Amino acid sequence: MFITEKRARKIKAILEKKQKDLQVFSDNVTNQHNFSAIMRTCDAVGVLYLYYRYLGNEEIINEDITMGSHKWIIHEEIDDIDSFFQKKKxxxxxxxxxYLSDDSIHFRKVDYTKPTLIVVGNEINGVSEEVLKYADKKIIIPMYGMAQSLNVSVATGVILYEAQRQREEKGIYEKPTLTSEEMENILKKWATDDLIKHKMKESAVRHIKK
Known part of the structure; x- marks a missing residue:
């Protein structure tokens, strides 16, 4: 182990609350602030896996917005949409x-205690048809004002905290969803990454002082 025992215990405590079967897929959310805020919310509710398709050219993660939360979730860019969603099924x-349609249902009518992949879409066009065909259910957040929709990062937060509420009521957070082996493997990776970044920061500081 490359980090202190205290640090390792803290990471392990985080992993014990992570929900490996509550996942998020971002379908070409292109605004850096939105995507980074989604990432931060995922960490806050214990989401471990954040998948995304991004068709832009600039860096999509803003570490000033994630406030370090990007280090504590596994985020993976997806190229083959069909293979990915078939695998999840x-x-x-x-x-x-x-998605807003005639057959969309209230977001609270979903049982999020089941293994669930929540899909959120692009700021302008929403979830693409390519992805939407794999949806088992389409959900909406009721709106009672002039605006027809929430900002995508806000909407993701509303849905994830409903999922958290349901899971807390069933006591799912009280028992790890990861196996001991899975936690150990993730702990080793995160501990190593943590050390490397710390050493790089120390090296940069020494270079500046020279």
Whole structure:
């Protein structure tokens, strides 16, 4: 182990609350602030896996906005949409997409205690047809004002905290969803990454002082 025992215990405590079967897919959210805020909220509610498709050219993660939370979730860019979503279905995930249509349901009518992949879409066009065809349910957040929708990062937060509420009521956060082996592997990776970044920071400081 490359970090202090105290640091390792803190990371392990985080991993014990992580919900490996509550996942998020960002379908081409292009605004850096929005994507980074989604990432921060994912960490806050214990989401471990954040997947995304991004069609832009600039860096999508802003570390000033994530406030370090990007280090504590596993984020992966997806190229093959069909293979990814088929794999999630094979793993037993229900795919829930935010989308306004005649057959959309209230977001609170979903049972988020089941293995769930929440899909959120682009700021202008929403979830793409390519992704939407895999949705088991389409959900909406009721709006009672002039605006027809929430900012995508806000909407993601509303949905994730409903999922957190349901899972807390069932006591799911009280028992690790990760196996001991999974936690150990993630702990080793995060501990190593933590040390490398710390050493790089120390090296940069020494270079500046020279």
């Amino acid at each position: 094979d793993e037993g995930f229900q795919i829930i997409a935010t």
